[in-house]
Amino acid sequence: xxxxxxxxxxIVEDDPVVGRSIARRLLREGYTVSLAQSCRAARASGRxxxxxxLDLDLPDGNGADLADxxxxxxxxxxxxxxxxxxxxxxxxxxxxxxxVIDKAREVEEVVAALEPFxxxxxxxxxxxxxxxxxxxxxxRLNRVRPEDEAVGESIASKSxxx
Numbered sequence: 001x002x003x004x005x006x007x008x009x010x011i012v013e014d015d016p017v018v019g020r021s022i023a024r025r026l027l028r029e030g031y032t033v034s035l036a037q038s039c040r041a042a043r044a045s046g047r048x049x050x051x052x053x054l055d056l057d058l059p060d061g062n063g064a065d066l067a068d069x070x071x072x073x074x075x076x077x078x079x080x081x082x083x084x085x086x087x088x089x090x091x092x093x094x095x096x097x098x099x100v101i102d103k104a105r106e107v108e109e110v111v112a113a114l115e116p117f118x119x120x121x122x123x124x125x126x127x128x129x130x131x132x133x134x135x136x137x138x139x140r141l142n143r144v145r146p147e148d149e150a151v152g153e154s155i156a157s158k159s160x161x162x
């Protein structure tokens with residue numbers, strides 16, 4: 001029996017501790033995770049993500065603006081915001097794109113908000129990693145580094161010319 005291909009997830013979080021925490025949790029569920037710490041790095045990560053977890057306050061832009069861009073480009077299909085932003089207008093704007101979860105809440109709520117996505121792997125509320133996995137489950141973490149950003153920008157500029 002062949003295991004289904006893992007769901008690709010993009011995490012855009014400038015706080016490395018929070019980003020790693022979300023990434024670890026999604027990796028345990030079998031997601032393939034790309035972790036970016038800025039809007040620029042998120043753009044460099046490419047396309048083909050089924051889900052994304054975004055912060056609203058990023059060092060080089062706003063998560064809601066990034067969400068709008070990623071959705072328009074077809075880079076991601078389903079978004080969840082995990083944020084500590086106190087800006088009520090930005091939080092309300094972000095709700096047009098996906099669920100908004102406060103960082104005071106547990107990461108489990110982020111995972112639960114991803115669950116309705118139709119191609120996401122099954123997620124259990126009972127245990128962190130309920131599904132049996134072979135050593136080759138396909139789950140992995142990709143970090144988007146600043147040197148990768150130039151490649152992503154050239155891809156984005158080519159796609160915007162179409």
